[in-house]
Amino acid sequence: MVSKQVITVIGINLTVYGLQEYLALGLHTPVSIMFAVHGRLQNQSKMEPIAKELCKLNETRKPDESHLIVITYDSPNHGTRLVHKLSNFAWIEGTQQNPNHAIDMWSMVHANATTISELIDVIEHYLFGGLEESIVKVWGVLGFSMGGHTSFLAAANGNYN
Numbered sequence: 275m276v277s278k279q280v281i282t283v284i285g286i287n288l289t290v291y292g293l294q295e296y297l298a299l300g301l302h303t304p305v306s307i308m309f310a311v312h313g314r315l316q317n318q319s320k321m322e323p324i325a326k327e328l329c330k331l332n333e334t335r336k337p338d339e340s341h342l343i344v345i346t347y348d349s350p351n352h353g354t355r356l357v358h359k360l361s362n363f364a365w366i367e368g369t370q371q372n373p374n375h376a377i378d379m380w381s382m383v384h385a386n387a388t389t390i391s392e393l394i395d396v397i398e399h400y401l402f403g404g405l406e407e408s409i410v411k412v413w414g415v416l417g418f419s420m421g422g423h424t425s426f427l428a429a430a431n432g433n434y435n
Contacts, residue, residue, distance in 0.1 A: 276329040278322075283400050284392055287354060289318055291344040292329035293401060299341060301402060306340040306412040309347075309390050309428075313419030314379070315362055317353030318346040324416075340411050343401070345393070349420065350385045351378075383420060387427035390415055394432075 277294035280287055296305055308328060310321040325344035332341050348355045351362055361378040363370040372378065394413055398405060413432070417425040 276326045278326075281400055283397060284389070286347050286389065286393075288345050288347045288393075288397075289322070289325075290401065291322075291325040291346075292332060292341065293343055295329075295332060296341045296343055301405075301409060304338070304340040304411045305409055306342050306414065307397065307410050308342060308344045308414040308416060309393070310344055311386060311390075311415065311417030311421030311424045312346070312349060312352070313417070313421050314382075315352075316419075318348050319353075321346040321421075345397070347389075349424070350382045350389075352382075379420065379423075383423045383427055386420075386424040387431060390424070390428040391431065 276291050279290050279293060281290060282288070296303065310325050310328075312318055312320045325346055328342055328344050335341065351357055356362075360370060360372055361374065361382075363372040363375070365372060365375045398408060398410060402409065415425045415428050417423075
C-alpha cells in the first residue's frame with residue numbers, strides 16, 4: 275500500500291504519495307520527486323492511480339536507486355481551486371461558449387508551470403524539514419492534456435541542477 279497525505283504549501287493543498295515509506299528509510303536514501311498534473315476539466319484525483327502505480331516501483335528499487343515521491347494538486351481554476359467554471363471550457367463545448375479560451379488556457383498552463391517551479395523551491399522543507407542542502411536527486415513532471423502542456427513548459431523553463 276502506498277502512503278498518501280495532504281499538506282498545504284504556498285496556499286495549495288498537495289497530495290503526497292510515498293512520503294512515509296521514504297521517511298522510514300532515512301534521509302540518506304536517494305530521493306526523486308515527480309509532479310503529476312491532471313488535464314482540463316479534471317482534478318487531482320484523476321492522477322491518484324498513476325501516482326500510486328509510480329510509487330509501487332519503489333518496491334523493486336535497488337538500494338542505490340532513488341525512492342520516488344509523487345505529488346498531485348488541483349490546477350488553477352480546477353477542483354478545490356475552481357472560481358470561474360466557464361474559463362475551463364473550449365471555444366464551444368456543448369452549450370457553453372468561451373470566447374477567451376486561448377488566453378484562459380495559456381494563463382492556466384503558465385500559472386501551473388510557475389507553481390511547479392515555486393514548489394521545487396520550497397517543497398523539501400515541508401517534506402523533510404530544514405536541510406542544509408537539497409537531497410532530491412531528480413525532479414520530474416508528467417501530465418495529460420492541459421497537464422501535459424504544463425509539463426512541457428515547466429521542463430522547458432526549469433534549471434534544477
